[in-house]
Amino acid sequence: MENNRNNRIDDLLGSLDNVQRATAPDFFYTRLKSRMEKELVAEPRKSWALRPVYILGVLLVVLAVNAAIIFTGSSSETTPSDSETMQSIASEYRINSNLTYEINE
Amino acid sequence: MTELELIQGLRNGDENAFRFLVTTYQDRIFNTSLGIVQNSEDAEDVAQEVFIQVYKSIHSFKAESKLSTWMYRIATTRSLDLLRSRKSKKRSGLIQRLFGDGNEPLYEIPDFHHPGVTLDRKENAAKLFKAIAQLPDNQKIAFTLHKLEDLSYQEVSETMKTSIAAVESLMHRAKLNLRKILEKEQG
Secondary structure, rough: OHHHHHHHHHHHHHHHHHOOOOOOOOOOHHHHHHHHHHHHOOOOOHHHHHHHHHHHHHHHHHHHHHHHHHHHHHHHHHHHHHHHHHHHHHOOOOOOOOHHHHHHH | OOOHHHHHHHHHHHHHHHHHHHOOOOOOHHHHHHHHHOOOOHHHHHHHHHHHHHHHHHOOOOOOOOOHHHHHHHHHHHHHHHHHHHHHHHHHHHHHHHHHOOOOOOOOOOOOOOOOOOOOHHHHHHHHHHHHHOHHHHHHHHHHHHHHOOOHHHHHHHOOOHHHHHHHHHHHHHHHHHHHHHHHHHH
């Protein structure tokens, strides 16, 4: 019984011995060429500007410009407005103008 | 045409070289893919993808291995990719069935009959192919390349970028696993 079963499994395992190679379908080359023509024509050419390295570079430049504007803008604009505010507060409360000078320093 | 001339021709965009490549290797690539994906249309699709990739990547091919080895490697990788996408489709089909209206049938792989098998072995071979489909990927590749494509252990090891001893081990485990699966199927 066990022998029969083993023989049956051996038959199954040996069923691919000396198998012939399957051949590609007819007109394989023609179909391949037609697919390639479709795919290669339809495939959009990637512009160099769309490469990640260029995109990242542009982003970094934009960020740097933004940062420069923020920093230079804040240092030039806040000083006079801050001192004006201080002066108006000082005059309103009649505080000595030296205090404003000290704060600004 | 020597392999070197063929590679040079492909790099120069020579259509005759490409036609020669396809007619020389189409059966080997198709047969390899067919053994793995077990469906004629899918195997043709994979074989086409292999030649398209060769056409596109020939400039980066360093010729450290034979052209055929490189192509077998692409064919096995692409075939496994297709099996994975088939599995994920099957999984999403199951989810659809669980949450959908339940009428969609699950995609089942029918019995596969390899055209190179003789009529008297057809039924047994179909059972063996069903068992091969259940093998782990690397055992499946080693078994298919050796049994179906008749590659030597040396050639299989070059294709799989491994040692001959590793291929021997893969084949041994593949045979043991197939025996187990078939015994279970036989009851």
